[in-house]
Amino acid sequence: TWTMEEFIGKEITRIREICGPKGRVIGAVSGGVDSTVAAKLMHEAIGDRFHAIMVDNGVLRMNESKQVHEMLSRDLGVNLTIIDASERFLGLLAGVEDPEQKRKIIGNTFIHVFEEQAARLEKEAEVEEEKGSEKGKVEWLLQGTLYPDVIESISFKGPSATIKTHHNVGGLLKDMKLKLIEPLRELFKDEVRALGRLLSIPAPLVQRHPFPGPGLAIRILGPVTREQVKILQQADQIYLEEIRKAELYDNISQAFAVLLPVRAVGVMGDKRTYEQVIALRAVQSEDFMTADWYVFPPEVLRRISSRITNEVDGINRVTYDISSKPPATVEWL
Numbered sequence: 001t002w003t004m005e006e007f008i009g010k011e012i013t014r015i016r017e018i019c020g021p022k023g024r025v026i027g028a029v030s031g032g033v034d035s036t037v038a039a040k041l042m043h044e045a046i047g048d049r050f051h052a053i054m055v056d057n058g059v060l061r062m063n064e065s066k067q068v069h070e071m072l073s074r075d076l077g078v079n080l081t082i083i084d085a086s087e088r089f090l091g092l093l094a095g096v097e098d099p100e101q102k103r104k105i106i107g108n109t110f111i112h113v114f115e116e117q118a119a120r121l122e123k124e125a126e127v128e129e130e131k132g133s134e135k136g137k138v139e140w141l142l143q144g145t146l147y148p149d150v151i152e153s154i155s156f157k158g159p160s161a162t163i164k165t166h167h168n169v170g171g172l173l174k175d176m177k178l179k180l181i182e183p184l185r186e187l188f189k190d191e192v193r194a195l196g197r198l199l200s201i202p203a204p205l206v207q208r209h210p211f212p213g214p215g216l217a218i219r220i221l222g223p224v225t226r227e228q229v230k231i232l233q234q235a236d237q238i239y240l241e242e243i244r245k246a247e248l249y250d251n252i253s254q255a256f257a258v259l260l261p262v263r264a265v266g267v268m269g270d271k272r273t274y275e276q277v278i279a280l281r282a283v284q285s286e287d288f289m290t291a292d293w294y295v296f297p298p299e300v301l302r303r304i305s306s307r308i309t310n311e312v313d314g315i316n317r318v319t320y321d322i323s324s325k326p327p328a329t330v331e332w333l
């Protein structure tokens with residue numbers, strides 16, 4: 001048996017040994033639990049020789065990159081670069097409806113953008129080293145891989161791996177000469193959360209629901225445009241705000257809004273409207289292989305629905321998804 005305090009001490013020592021006195025590490029961060037905890041641990045171990053990179057792919061939640069900046073950079077002191085690549089991603093996504101195509105575009109573009117950033121940092125590090133900096137070359141790539149991911153990639157049996165292409169940072173190392181550093185590879189999710197708490201990562205972040213790599217692109221059922229992203233961001237924001245206010249966030253494993261590419265008739269004042277529909281999803285699940293739809297108190301649903309239809313331009317109807325997994329999946333795409 002071991003304690004989490006011992007784990008932190010040992011892992012920090014191990015990271016320092018691996019990186020040596022000068023080596024630098026880069027890693028992608030998303031605002032999720034795993035990458036945040038991994039980044040904070042690297043920062044504790046090697047300070048600003050760890051470089052975090054966040055790629056804004058244009059399909060993040062409302063103000064996501066701003067919040068990541070405030071938390072990781074301002075509050076936790078991590079060396080962070082945010083790259084706004086939303087034009088590039090949305091350009092490539094234009095007109096694409098097929099979900100697997102959306103996943104591929106986002107996964108591949110992410111890899112390209114990240115590799116460009118890595119190359120830029122490697123150049124900068126070389127120049128600095130020549131000028132006598134005590135920081136050396138970029139030699140390592142941080143990945144927030146957890147134990148279940150390690151198992152899944154060995155056995156590759158999970159339905160999630162076979163049914164949908166799950167794009168996290170998996171393909172990243174193929175062409176890069178960086179070596180891999182995976183401080184979380186022996187931990188389960190609840191252990192990562194415990195580790196995060198010990199590293200003083202704020203509770204709301206540690207308890208965060210998972211958010212898929214392809215982001216809102218797989219929650220917009222038709223083509224992805226800036227306008228559609230904006231509508232979904234607003235609905236999602238209201239939905240999660242009301243869930244938090246009702247103190248239900250921690251009872252739910254994952255909650256999100258989905259934008260349906262259909263128009264329904266409604267009425268506003270004495271006029272007919274013809275606008276889009278939001279579907280709300282909330283599930284309880286142990287491991288996301290199976291999931292039950294969540295039973296909300298009716299007054300919470302009533303408030304959410306009335307706020308979304310009143311506050312979000314372009315939406316006149318809200319539905320609640322009462323499908324379990326299986327046969328439905330958690331995401332709609």
Ligand code: XMP
Binds near residue numbers: 214
């Ligand atoms: P499904 O829809 O397969 O979702 O029942 C199970 C869990 O996986 C997440 N998910 C993804 N995560 N990239 C990700 O990083 C993806 O392409 C992806 N597709 C689904 C989903 O949000 C849920 O937590």
